[in-house]
Amino acid sequence: MAYTPSLDNNKAHRSLIIAFDLVAIFSSLFMVLMVIAAWLSPYIHRTKAWYSMCISFAVFPLFYLVNAAHQFRLEQEPPIGMCLFQATLIYGGPPTIATAVLCYVLDVALGLHSALFNKPKSAKWAFRLLYIPSVILLMVWCISIMTLTSTDAVAFEASHMFCTAGVDSVNAKIAASLVAADLLAMIGIKVWIIIMIVKNWSAFRSVGNTNKDLRLSVFVRFGIFSVMIWAAGGLAAAIILTRKDTGPTWNILLVTVPFIGGLAFGTHKEIAKTWLCWIRRRPLSSIESPGFYLPATTTGKD
Numbered sequence: 352m353a354y355t356p357s358l359d360n361n362k363a364h365r366s367l368i369i370a371f372d373l374v375a376i377f378s379s380l381f382m383v384l385m386v387i388a389a390w391l392s393p394y395i396h397r398t399k400a401w402y403s404m405c406i407s408f409a410v411f412p413l414f415y416l417v418n419a420a421h422q423f424r425l426e427q428e429p430p431i432g433m434c435l436f437q438a439t440l441i442y443g444g445p446p447t448i449a450t451a452v453l454c455y456v457l458d459v460a461l462g463l464h465s466a467l468f469n470k471p472k473s474a475k476w477a478f479r480l481l482y483i484p485s486v487i488l489l490m491v492w493c494i495s496i497m498t499l500t501s502t503d504a505v506a507f508e509a510s511h512m513f514c515t516a517g518v519d520s521v522n523a524k525i526a527a528s529l530v531a532a533d534l535l536a537m538i539g540i541k542v543w544i545i546i547m548i549v550k551n552w553s554a555f556r557s558v559g560n561t562n563k564d565l566r567l568s569v570f571v572r573f574g575i576f577s578v579m580i581w582a583a584g585g586l587a588a589a590i591i592l593t594r595k596d597t598g599p600t601w602n603i604l605l606v607t608v609p610f611i612g613g614l615a616f617g618t619h620k621e622i623a624k625t626w627l628c629w630i631r632r633r634p635l636s637s638i639e640s641p642g643f644y645l646p647a648t649t650t651g652k653d
Contacts, residue, residue, distance in 0.1 A: 364511070366458055367599040368422045371512050375412035378610040382409035385613055399481045400458035404616065407451035407484050408609035414440040415513045415606055428506055435496075435515035438505050441515060442522040443491035446529035451484040452494065453533045453540075455616070456573065460544050466558045467551045487529065494585065495522045510599040537571060577616035 386405045389395045417437040421429035428434065458480050465472040498506055504516045516522055548555050548570070555567075 364422060364599075367510065367603075368512060371606065372416060372419055372422070373605050374610075375415050375606040378606055378608075378613075379409050379412045382406075382609050382611050398455075398458055398462070399477060400455045401616070403481050403484055404448075404451040404455040405613070407448045408612045411444045411448050411609050414444050414605045415602075418514055419470065419506075421507075422511060423645060429514065431505065434505050434507070435499060437514040438499065438516055438522075439492050439495035441513060442495045442526045443488045446491055446526050446533070447484050447488040447614070449530045449533035450487045451575075452612070453537050454483050455481040456537055456540050456544075459569070459573075460540050460547075462560070463544060463547055463555075467547060467554050491522075491529070494525060498522055508602075510602060512599065512602050541573065541577065544573075572615045576612060 382405050386402065386409065389397050389405075390402075414437065417440065418429040418433055421427065421433075458477065461472055461476060464470065498521050499516055504520065505514055507513070508515045508517075
């Protein structure tokens with residue numbers, strides 16, 4: 352049975368909304384702090400695709416807070432313009448972060464291929480991967496604007512946390528199809544990565560000693576995060592196919608995706624040590640050691 356807020360469960364509903372908003376803010380703030388640490392520290396070097404992915408993760412939860420001021424007004428809908436704006440952003444969110452992760456995985460695969468076979472990494476590909484997530488967001492946003500012609504279809508979802516046109520709308524199916532395509536492409540790229548590692552194991556171990564972005568632990572993180580994303584994608588597909596309204600628990604889990612992504616791709620030792628140095632007011636040079644230094648020549652920061 353779908354969750355429906357009412358005056359009778361108003362207190363419990365407010366608690367769920369507060370939890371939803373806090374999780375969304377925390378997930379976004381977690382990613383922002385991680386990007387700040389990597390950007391400001393001269394001893395941490397990440398690719399542009401990594402920054403693009405992390406920024407996508409940071410922005411995604413904010414889409415769900417556009418109409419936060421109207422969440423507690425159970426008897427009143429937000430202005431239709433704001434509701435429509437939020438719905439179009441929300442439909443573009445999942446494809447954007449899925450594409451951002453795909454671009455990062457492809458960037459790492461190309462970097463691995465370049466390192467293993469001593470071939471230069473294509474600058475054109477690196478440039479294209481940087482902007483593809485933004486293009487996807489803009490594309491889905493434009494499609495949503497054109498397809499949501501009936502404003503009556505756009506309203507707060509059942510738990511009154513954000514505006515949507517429903518899980519069985521054309522926009523939801525387009526977003527789900529793009530996410531599914533990204534996940535399938537990720538499988539192909541990861542199979543390619545596994546083949547390269549297995550066939551060139553000795554060279555891979557040597558590369559991992561000099562380039563921390565290509566260590567085995569990085570690819571293990573890929574695998575763990577992929578399992579989580581595929582499970583979430585399967586659950587989302589089941590919701591869309593059965594045309595059931597989402598509840599507050601699902602909504603809260605949805606905005607934790609960036610936090611999970613941050614744990615998978617951002618909780619490296621050098622980032623943690625950077626924050627510890629700042630908190631303890633120690634010089635950043637204390638993290639410059641063979642165990643934490645990433646050569647700028649391979650993944651340099653512009």
